[in-house]
Amino acid sequence: MAEAVLRDSVDNKYPSPFVAVDVVVFRVVEGKLQVLLIERRKPPFQNTWALPGGFIGLDEALEEAACRELREETGVSVTLIEQLYTFGDPGRDPRGRVISVAYLALLPPGEGAPQAGDDAVRAAWFPVMALPALAFDHGEMVGRAVERLRVKLQIEDAAFHLLPSEFTLSELQSVWEAVLGVSLDKRNFRRRVLNSGQVTEIGRRRSGEGRPARLYRYHPRRK
Amino acid sequence: MAEAVLRDSVDNKYPSPFVAVDVVVFRVVEGKLQVLLIERRKPPFQNTWALPGGFIGLDEALEEAACRELREETGVSVTLIEQLYTFGDPGRDPRGRVISVAYLALLPPGEGAPQAGDDAVRAAWFPVMALPALAFDHGEMVGRAVERLRVKLQIEDAAFHLLPSEFTLSELQSVWEAVLGVSLDKRNFRRRVLNSGQVTEIGRRRSGEGRPARLYRYHPRRK
DNA sequence: ACAAAAGTGTTGAGAGTACACCCATGC
DNA sequence: GCATGGGTGTACTCTCAACACTTTTGT
Numbered sequence: 001m002a003e004a005v006l007r008d009s010v011d012n013k014y015p016s017p018f019v020a021v022d023v024v025v026f027r028v029v030e031g032k033l034q035v036l037l038i039e040r041r042k043p044p045f046q047n048t049w050a051l052p053g054g055f056i057g058l059d060e061a062l063e064e065a066a067c068r069e070l071r072e073e074t075g076v077s078v079t080l081i082e083q084l085y086t087f088g089d090p091g092r093d094p095r096g097r098v099i100s101v102a103y104l105a106l107l108p109p110g111e112g113a114p115q116a117g118d119d120a121v122r123a124a125w126f127p128v129m130a131l132p133a134l135a136f137d138h139g140e141m142v143g144r145a146v147e148r149l150r151v152k153l154q155i156e157d158a159a160f161h162l163l164p165s166e167f168t169l170s171e172l173q174s175v176w177e178a179v180l181g182v183s184l185d186k187r188n189f190r191r192r193v194l195n196s197g198q199v200t201e202i203g204r205r206r207s208g209e210g211r212p213a214r215l216y217r218y219h220p221r222r223k
Numbered sequence: 224m225a226e227a228v229l230r231d232s233v234d235n236k237y238p239s240p241f242v243a244v245d246v247v248v249f250r251v252v253e254g255k256l257q258v259l260l261i262e263r264r265k266p267p268f269q270n271t272w273a274l275p276g277g278f279i280g281l282d283e284a285l286e287e288a289a290c291r292e293l294r295e296e297t298g299v300s301v302t303l304i305e306q307l308y309t310f311g312d313p314g315r316d317p318r319g320r321v322i323s324v325a326y327l328a329l330l331p332p333g334e335g336a337p338q339a340g341d342d343a344v345r346a347a348w349f350p351v352m353a354l355p356a357l358a359f360d361h362g363e364m365v366g367r368a369v370e371r372l373r374v375k376l377q378i379e380d381a382a383f384h385l386l387p388s389e390f391t392l393s394e395l396q397s398v399w400e401a402v403l404g405v406s407l408d409k410r411n412f413r414r415r416v417l418n419s420g421q422v423t424e425i426g427r428r429r430s431g432e433g434r435p436a437r438l439y440r441y442h443p444r445r446k
Numbered sequence: 447a448c449a450a451a452a453g454t455g456t457t458g459a460g461a462g463t464a465c466a467c468c469c470a471t472g473c
Numbered sequence: 474g475c476a477t478g479g480g481t482g483t484a485c486t487c488t489c490a491a492c493a494c495t496t497t498t499g500t
Binding site for chain 2 (some may be wrong): 003016017019035055056058059060061085086088089090097099101196
Binding site for chain 2 (some may be wrong): 476477478479480481482
């Protein structure tokens with residue numbers, strides 16, 4: 001196999017590190033931005049909270065590995081996932097050289113009923129603003145993921161991946177406010193959204209407290 | 224060593240791929256955006272043009288490895304470098320599983336007198352708009368790098384890293400036009416640059432053809 | 447009736463865009 | 474004196490930010 005040729009010919013010259021993936025999954029619940037974490041079952045960092053993730057298979061695409069590890073460790077399946085950054089400092093893992101490719105994923109509320117998998121004691125959602133101490137450099141990963149999410153919100157359509165398929169404008173605004181960590185003017189916000197052509201109205205509903213709100217659906221018109 | 228523990232305990236379960244870095248170095252000369260390429264000395268893709276790059280050392284940070292490979296293969300040292308994207312499709316390298324972390328680097332004109340190193344027959348600059356066929360997935364890397372550079376130009380100060388420390392506004396505009404691939408209105412461009420507070424004037428000079436142009440220096444005031 | 451959330455317009459400031467001519471120098 | 478690139482101002486449009494009250498429902 002071609003692999004063997006490379007490995008034989010360069011083994012000592014180019015020793016190979018391990019390659020892992022880690023996933024930062026966000027959702028917004030009750031106006032709070034949350035991250036999905038697992039409690040590690042094995043050392044290092046046993047019983048410490050960490051991002052879901054693990055080593056890649058040799059014939060597995062990076063993104064596939066990210067989805068698989070997420071599913072195995074938390075039972076969560078995800079709609080949107082994209083590469084975030086690759087963390088490769090020597091010393092970031094006490095076991096040796098491990099390069100980790102971090103991924104960013106978004107989840108609508110209600111779909112994340114995390115069940116702990118093999119390598120996790122348990123899995124749970126934490127508010128980004130009140131995270132426990134994290135294993136490895138996972139704190140830095142979350143920080144970078146939040147930055148990226150804020151950009152994606154404003155330039156792309158990230159907010160809609162954090163909502164169910166039918167939503168009210170107030171819910172949409174609440175997602176924006178949770179992600180950006182600021183409060184927005186209701187009138188300006190609604191005008192901007194409606195003028196963008198990204199949403200289309202459907203039948204009204206959502207009659208909880210107060211006046212019932214119109215429901216909208218995302219329509220990815222704009223390139 | 225900790226490394227050994229991990230390798231022993233999980234060797235078959237988590238076989239490790241190889242990890243490489245590749246660097247997309249840009250410069251602008253005569254109004255054209257150029258990329259630095261090498262002609263590969265060894266197979267695979269022998270005598271094909273490719274980005275400078277190679278396998279990482281086990282105790283070497285990714286960015287260090289990128290700078291080292293660039294220096295070894297082309298003799299070029301670089302001022303600004305940042306991580307671009309990690310390419311990890313199984314099958315992207317015929318020798319076996321190789322994950323490559325791509326970096327983006329910028330160079331002012333005049334500093335890139337490429338000398339071929341060990342693994343390269345020769346090194347040379349190519350206009351982005353007229354690239355030869357590239358080895359591996361390096362064509363995709365260049366494409367992604369151009370996209371990223373266009374964004375960095377507009378949101379950050381990337382243009383100044385493509386210029387000498389003293390430059391005229393026309394040179395600055397020429398860099399923008401080369402990177403974006405469009406032509407810009409001179410008056411609007413100059414007003415925007417001068418209002419941004421990013422440049423400060425110094426003594427006038429640059430007396431080539433026509434009226435001599437004022438020289439400016441980059442001043443990274445704005446956050 | 448009242449509590450609770452939904453919905454609605456106007457105004458001012460700043461940023462971007464379009465557009466054409468005169469100026470200083472080298473030859 | 475002419476060729477070459479350097480340098481300059483105005484008017485229009487559009488986007489964004491600030492700002493407060495009325496409407497509809499459930500209890």
